[in-house]
Amino acid sequence: MPRIAYFGPQGTFTEQAALRFEGELVPVETIPLAFAALRKGETEFACVPIENSVEGAVPATLDALVRDEPVVAVAETVLDVRFSILVRPGTREIKTIASHPHALAQVREWIAAELPGVTSIATSSTAAAAAAVERGEFDAAVTAPVAVHHYALEEFAVDVLDVPDARTRFLLLAQPGQLPEPTGADRTSVVVTTPNRVGVLSELLTELALRGINLTGLESRPQKGKLGTYRFYIDVEGHIAEPRIGDALAALHRHSREIRFLGSFPKADHEPVEAHNDEFAAAAAWVDAVRKGERG
Numbered sequence: 001m002p003r004i005a006y007f008g009p010q011g012t013f014t015e016q017a018a019l020r021f022e023g024e025l026v027p028v029e030t031i032p033l034a035f036a037a038l039r040k041g042e043t044e045f046a047c048v049p050i051e052n053s054v055e056g057a058v059p060a061t062l063d064a065l066v067r068d069e070p071v072v073a074v075a076e077t078v079l080d081v082r083f084s085i086l087v088r089p090g091t092r093e094i095k096t097i098a099s100h101p102h103a104l105a106q107v108r109e110w111i112a113a114e115l116p117g118v119t120s121i122a123t124s125s126t127a128a129a130a131a132a133v134e135r136g137e138f139d140a141a142v143t144a145p146v147a148v149h150h151y152a153l154e155e156f157a158v159d160v161l162d163v164p165d166a167r168t169r170f171l172l173l174a175q176p177g178q179l180p181e182p183t184g185a186d187r188t189s190v191v192v193t194t195p196n197r198v199g200v201l202s203e204l205l206t207e208l209a210l211r212g213i214n215l216t217g218l219e220s221r222p223q224k225g226k227l228g229t230y231r232f233y234i235d236v237e238g239h240i241a242e243p244r245i246g247d248a249l250a251a252l253h254r255h256s257r258e259i260r261f262l263g264s265f266p267k268a269d270h271e272p273v274e275a276h277n278d279e280f281a282a283a284a285a286w287v288d289a290v291r292k293g294e295r296g
């Protein structure tokens, strides 16, 4: 059975996501440690959160994707997110509440209304907050619903969420060399650094638009130590095996200073992508025939 390093400890949302993939789950304490386990070959896969519908991209994941040796996404999954507030049995007063920053941000209004005046404390994960409450370090933790089964805590509140229908997307990462087959409902992800000149981002996006490629994600992160220069993370619908996607990535390569392929993999929603592959194949066949002098 392959091993999957996941952003743990036990009881995190990432564990819930990783359970959807087949493998032996290996908890590690941080997102960079999940990448390290994969890069060192201690596990075949790593499972990490990449973006949340309320809070946006997960910076630790974006940064780890470009650091060190390349890794690629081979699958994704999306979880509905709702939170439980866990406390030690018998807790009467809550003065401190701890969790992962993404979790705290998604229950900020609830905390302000229900627990006015409490101090919020960031921990490495939601489950790390539960463990800290168990040890008596804080009074309450904002956690995934399953965390109550892993820690000696009880539910103070359940189904807590400021914005209904919040969702988080997770990636299953592997070493390069594993390219999932195209399914007709795929996503491709790359990260580029561009030269600092007028219009370069619009040139990249035009290359996609010209080929009828749907952009599903665009994130920018500053290049460390170089204020004013950015890396762009670009997600599109389609698979690198499709000619129009391959073509577009080649065009992005021409426009960028650096480009890293982050994977082509089935989309979690399985919604088919309108690819116009037949039209692209017919056009390429026509050019071929013209070159050979067979057609005009």
Ligand SMILES: O=C(O)C(=O)Cc1ccccc1
Residues within 6 Å of the ligand: 007, 011, 012, 013, 014, 015, 049, 052, 081, 100, 102, 103, 124, 125, 126, 127, 144, 168
């Ligand atoms: O800390 C966790 O449980 C995680 O897996 C990260 C996270 C935090 C908040 C929402 C979704 C994922």
